[in-house]
Amino acid sequence: MNERIKNAALRAKLMSADDAARFVNHGDKVGMSGFTGSAYPKALPTAIAERARAEHEAGRDYTIDLFTGASTAPDCDGVLAEADALRFRAPYQSDPTMRAAINAGRMGYADMHLSHSAQQVEEGFFGALDVAIVEASQIDADGNLVPSSGVGNNVEYLNAASRIIVEVNSWQSIELDGMADIWQMPALPNRVAIPINKPGDRIGTTYIPIDASKVVAVVETDAPDRNAPFKPIDDISRQIAGNFLDFLEGEVRAGRLTYDGYIMQSGVGNVPNAVMARLLDSKFENIQAYTEVIQDGMVDLIDAGKMSVASATSFSLSPEYANKMNAEAKRYREHIITRPLQISNHPEVIRRVGLIATNGMIEADLYGHVNSTRVAGSRIMNGIGGSGDFTRNGYISSFISPSVAQDGAISAIVPFASHIDHTEHDVMVVITEHGFADLRGLTPRERARRMVQVAHPDYRPLLEDYLERAEAASVKAMHEPHHLATALAFHQNLNETGSMRG
Amino acid sequence: MNERIKNAALRAKLMSADDAARFVNHGDKVGMSGFTGSAYPKALPTAIAERARAEHEAGRDYTIDLFTGASTAPDCDGVLAEADALRFRAPYQSDPTMRAAINAGRMGYADMHLSHSAQQVEEGFFGALDVAIVEASQIDADGNLVPSSGVGNNVEYLNAASRIIVEVNSWQSIELDGMADIWQMPALPNRVAIPINKPGDRIGTTYIPIDASKVVAVVETDAPDRNAPFKPIDDISRQIAGNFLDFLEGEVRAGRLTYDGYIMQSGVGNVPNAVMARLLDSKFENIQAYTEVIQDGMVDLIDAGKMSVASATSFSLSPEYANKMNAEAKRYREHIITRPLQISNHPEVIRRVGLIATNGMIEADLYGHVNSTRVAGSRIMNGIGGSGDFTRNGYISSFISPSVAQDGAISAIVPFASHIDHTEHDVMVVITEHGFADLRGLTPRERARRMVQVAHPDYRPLLEDYLERAEAASVKAMHEPHHLATALAFHQNLNETGSMRG
Structure with a gap:
């Protein structure tokens, strides 16, 4: 030793x-x-x-x-x-x-x-x-x-x-x-x-x-890093990953991306891992990561020859993948670079390389403000982490999430975010299992209509009701209409009844 | 011609x-x-x-x-x-x-x-x-x-x-x-x-x-740029400027700033212009601006030999100062650089030069989220402009505002911002005529106590009441307590009665 x-x-x-x-x-x-x-x-x-x-x-x-x-x-x-x-x-x-x-x-x-x-x-x-x-x-x-x-x-x-x-x-x-x-x-x-x-x-x-x-x-x-294994990829995650790929394919068609050299930033979790799995059998080659954490799915992409390089500040692997890393660090270090956090997340480099940022969220509201950190406005989950670094300065920012949580008691799309970590000025694309809402170049009211479409069908009527109420209440404030008395009703319902539906 | x-x-x-x-x-x-x-x-x-x-x-x-x-x-x-x-x-x-x-x-x-x-x-x-x-x-x-x-x-x-x-x-x-x-x-x-x-x-x-x-x-x-003259500096603006200088002096005492070479970014308006006037007879020398717009006060600083260089994407001057510029552009171009907006506001350069960002606001909430754009959540005023570029990537971010508007009907400090353009993660210092709230390194509840102190005295009891109510409602969510049913009450009052006091 x-x-x-x-x-x-x-x-x-x-x-x-x-x-x-x-x-x-x-x-x-x-x-x-x-x-x-x-x-x-x-x-x-x-x-x-x-x-x-x-x-x-x-x-x-x-x-x-x-x-x-x-x-x-x-x-x-x-x-x-x-x-x-x-x-x-x-x-x-x-x-x-x-x-x-x-x-x-x-x-x-x-x-x-x-x-x-x-x-x-x-x-x-x-x-x-x-x-x-x-x-x-x-x-x-x-x-x-x-x-x-x-x-x-x-x-x-x-x-x-x-x-x-x-x-x-x-x-x-x-x-x-x-x-x-x-x-x-x-x-x-x-x-x-x-x-x-x-x-x-x-x-x-x-x-x-x-x-x-x-x-x-x-x-x-002599103790191991203690990371949890990922859950097996479920149907919802697979659908979200499919919609994310549809969005990427659209960028290729628009001439803003090629199949060679997509630069990825990805948050950590089961849904991002499903995206990596989906990329494995996609047309994308020479994928590069400029991100903060390397996770299992990126290792698979490296092993498959799909990812040429992954730059981050750490790797956070499930026990199985950590063992693989320990056995083959010499090979992986040809493809992986760990940098100081200040460099992996630096606005300067993030903006320069032109990456597509992809992060999870707790909720997004109709106008595209995203809450990454607080349940019902007050209770901290984890923290904003690097999501803001990449969202603000990335070439394109995207958020991926199932449309509901807790068996439908919680909607990921709400009238008014109960806490805001990423503002409408930063959030470009929101992706659920119901599709992707491309908010780029739209006015707030146009954004709202797209956001309703990626909400869970059970919540769409409630969101549409809110929009009607908000517009009726905002005759001289139609830029981003809100009905303040019920703007936070989803969250009040959640606090009082355990479900946003009330 | x-x-x-x-x-x-x-x-x-x-x-x-x-x-x-x-x-x-x-x-x-x-x-x-x-x-x-x-x-x-x-x-x-x-x-x-x-x-x-x-x-x-x-x-x-x-x-x-x-x-x-x-x-x-x-x-x-x-x-x-x-x-x-x-x-x-x-x-x-x-x-x-x-x-x-x-x-x-x-x-x-x-x-x-x-x-x-x-x-x-x-x-x-x-x-x-x-x-x-x-x-x-x-x-x-x-x-x-x-x-x-x-x-x-x-x-x-x-x-x-x-x-x-x-x-x-x-x-x-x-x-x-x-x-x-x-x-x-x-x-x-x-x-x-x-x-x-x-x-x-x-x-x-x-x-x-x-x-x-x-x-x-x-x-x-052959037509002039049409800019409005600034209002004469009033007592409130003078007090805010004084508090801003106190904040700068504190940074000098903490060893984070010297009297030689303060790098300024400043939003446009009467209060920022009062800050410039206050800098004229301060100890600061060789002031430099890396900002988006050059305004009258910076011209005065240049003329007084206090500002060595001002970099921006345009100059926006009152008619009197525009005439001076037209008469003496040859002299001013030794001190003024106009750049593409993408460069004047680029996250890379803003972060590198280490500037102190100073912008106006509509309102800030108790936890330091700032609304720069929407009155009561819906009605657009102007827009976020470059305030986010400088706030997010500056070395220190500050917001300056009178504590009330419209003869006290509107408080600039509210329980929950009705729209958020700058999140708590970005906002460091909030300055009114009642002092400066230095939010750096604090938890949300500590931030709230400082924010109450820069609110107008008429609103402090209302804000303290809100905090009590919020903490009582958030026994298991004490990170950033809110009382959702009354979080937007100031704004509902404003919409219904014309005053946030209701």
Whole structure:
């Protein structure tokens, strides 16, 4: 195992996770590695949680503020939330225990565009960062960190923190060396262009240089990334994927896309995975991903020779695919690039490469405003993540979702979104199992008519009733008519009766 | 006058505006110059409006779809709306007659991020562009167009259109030659980095090359840009400006800004103009603007030696300042750069230069969502313009507004924004005459407490009542509590009684 810590000075800092946790104090602001269940520290979170419990039992305060790349896993966010060890969390989470703590008002959460997170931490918008806790697949002889299954905000957190704790995880393939592409943006006011023109461009080093004098502990681990397997593709997902392909084919017919070189961004989940599966037997070749997370379906596309390159900040794979990656990292690193989150999600590169963004949603309203984060306006699910980075700056933005959830109790198309993460100015195409609503170039009222068509048939009459009511109430405000007294009625019904139908 | 048309082939296309209007047919999609009352065509709009009237009187259909840089003036948007000559308008308007037509449902409007507009027109999201009608200050010997008081989307419209009509306006100073910086982005998929690192960087030509074979008409004009004078600065604007300066001073104390080299983006209006006036006697030096419109206050800063360079897509000046510009364009072009709108508002450059964005708003809600466009959710005012481009990608985003409008009948701080153009993920600082709410790094409930403090004292108890009600209704949804039944009550009151207080 020590062969993965090639630098003697850092090897001398080896200690147990419990000993390392002594460097993490009450009130500390802590930046951790971790992006969508990958590359998060496996030992320190539990050790910190135990320390928090012991302090609480002794009647002392102990909480930290936690920043990551994005979501982690039960053995990171989960154990910390369980132990009430967090005062504040940013920029993203998806752990059920943590979500419950946030929705109970027991801990604070700032839900942020991922492309903004490193900059805001570096610039001190949250105060100074005390500790960085970062997983690596190895430490090279010069003391540089070789990333494991993702990069996230590691570069910036390692730069900003006063103290560094490194976890060297031998479960991660040693052959990941060469997959990462680390490029550091000069600080303001000396920023320059990011020299990436195509998703496959490599512009930096394969390792993260660090200030070794800040390293207070190195910890050995051997635990897997904990990602859930995908569900088998169901009929609804298959229909959505088919409609997405119809939309792509339409872009080819319009001369805006060719079968060679479609550049994809995709959110994570079962429906996006169904889209990947559908692309496997499509006419599209040389597909490229400029995205934030690589998931199973992209690995299949790479294996089938359909995807030439996938650029992201991490890979988040089901256990079966993670094993495949660990066995064949040397082959996959020819096709996969992991970058700092600030680069994978940077508005500059996203706009330049001209990608088609595809993300899930909770709901969209008749005028095309999208809610990605809050059920009935208040209850946080996960967070906006990078969906805004790609939606705003992509060449075309699309959202994919089943038209209903919870056996039809919840409609994904509503009169007025109860929370808005993506505005009508950003949302171009909305796709359900009932077709795709291409909202480009339309006025709000034209958009509304298209949106009704992709709603579930059970909800279409209710949406049409709303539009009639809204237009009747808006004689001198016909640009985007609303009937304010019933604009949120679907959500009030849901809160009161458990169904949007009331 | 003909000395301004130095190319013989184009001089041969000289004709009257009425004759030129024969090239603009029913159903055409027309791209015009024009950005915030500047550089719009002065003759063709009236000629097209007259043609529309004649056709309508003869019982024939005649409407066009109109695309510009942004707003124009009464003698462009106004006359066209008055004549019911438009079916559809994008990406921005602010004319009272046109606004009334849109709100009456008589014409369609798509309200867009300005940074998206050229790309979407070029890529055919609205269909093919038939005609480009562009004002120039002169045509050079090679047939290139020298821009007048702005560039807007001229480059892309001239490229995309089948037919070109040029208006050469001798009211505009001939000395504007040298102010513009025209750089053309290679088309997808061959885009490259925009080589601007600082607001003052010049990267292109001072003229727009065109395909002369597409020019069907050249028209001479001699009419001024029609911009309204600013109101004298009132006490409320002065207080807001003072609070804005306090915020800037805080950034200096936090080490995130220095007195040398503050990079400003500013929306247009009386309050922003008050901010400029306040900067005149501040400690800030070498102020630079990377913005979309240059207004009077920036000219004062340039004259005082406080602003070294202002980059924008147009200048929109009061009559007095426009005369000054016309008299001294040679001096001002040393400090002012006009760029294509796609470059002035490009996410890439905005993010790179690290500017502080400052825009007006209609309302912000307790959690920091901002409505820039719709009164009570439905009635369009102007449009989002470039506010989203700068807010999303700026280093710091701020919104400035009086806390109430219409003698207190309307609060700028509301429980739930009736329309959302800028989400909580984008909005950092909200400034009224009662102080500034710095929302950075806060949870939604913490944000709400700050927002109450910048509301008008008359509305604070109502907002606090709402928060109590919302928290009581959201026991399991305490992340961002709302009380849906009364979330829009301020706006319902306004619609029913004329006051948000009800």
